[in-house]
Amino acid sequence: MPKLVAKPQVRNLSHGDPAAEALRRFRLIFNAVKTHFREVEKKAGLAGAQLWALSVVRDVPGIGVGELATAMDVHQSTASNLVKALVAGALVEVKRSDVDRRALALRVSPAGLKVLKRAPGPFSGVLPEALTSLDTPALTRLNRDLDKVIQALRVDKRAANIPLGQPDT
Numbered sequence: 001m002p003k004l005v006a007k008p009q010v011r012n013l014s015h016g017d018p019a020a021e022a023l024r025r026f027r028l029i030f031n032a033v034k035t036h037f038r039e040v041e042k043k044a045g046l047a048g049a050q051l052w053a054l055s056v057v058r059d060v061p062g063i064g065v066g067e068l069a070t071a072m073d074v075h076q077s078t079a080s081n082l083v084k085a086l087v088a089g090a091l092v093e094v095k096r097s098d099v100d101r102r103a104l105a106l107r108v109s110p111a112g113l114k115v116l117k118r119a120p121g122p123f124s125g126v127l128p129e130a131l132t133s134l135d136t137p138a139l140t141r142l143n144r145d146l147d148k149v150i151q152a153l154r155v156d157k158r159a160a161n162i163p164l165g166q167p168d169t
Contacts (some may be wrong), residue, residue, distance in 0.1 A: 029127065034125040044119035046089075049074075051115070053082040055123035057092055058108040058116060065104060078162060091115060 008079040014020060044051055049072075056071050057063055063071070069079035084108065086092040093159035095105045108116070122129040131139065148158070 062105040
């Protein structure tokens with residue numbers, strides 16, 4: 001006699017379902033971010049995270065890799081990889097710091113300035129820009145609710161230190 005296997009239960013996300021509405025909102029956000037990064041790559045020839053790093057180096061001449069990581073809220077190894085790519089593309093120049101000879105001081109090259117001039121903003125990306133426009137109570141509610149989504153996804157929270165628009169390495 002054949003063994004009966006229970007069919008997995010599929011939840012339909014119909015119009016008006018709160019889960020479907022939330023999913024649509026995430027799609028809108030993800031698609032806005034993706035569209036912005038595509039435009040950045042097309043016009044500037046750089047990944048979004050690289051453009052952001054380049055703009056930080058321009059805004060803070062002499063910044064070090066650790067300070068860049070802090071400014072972008074990423075892990076130092078991520079910032080280091082971004083800098084390596086920018087140096088390889090001759091967009092950033094590296095010198096030893098005058099204060100601490102072990103430390104590196106980063107500066108945007110003339111070629112890097114040209115890239116920034118033709119690149120669409122915001123350099124940090126559309127999502128960070130939108131989030132910084134929200135007031136503290138809204139951000140507190142959003143963070144609390146997103147924590148529930150993150151917990152349900154069972155994701156590795158270390159991925160939070162990888163910027164959107166970061167090229168695969």
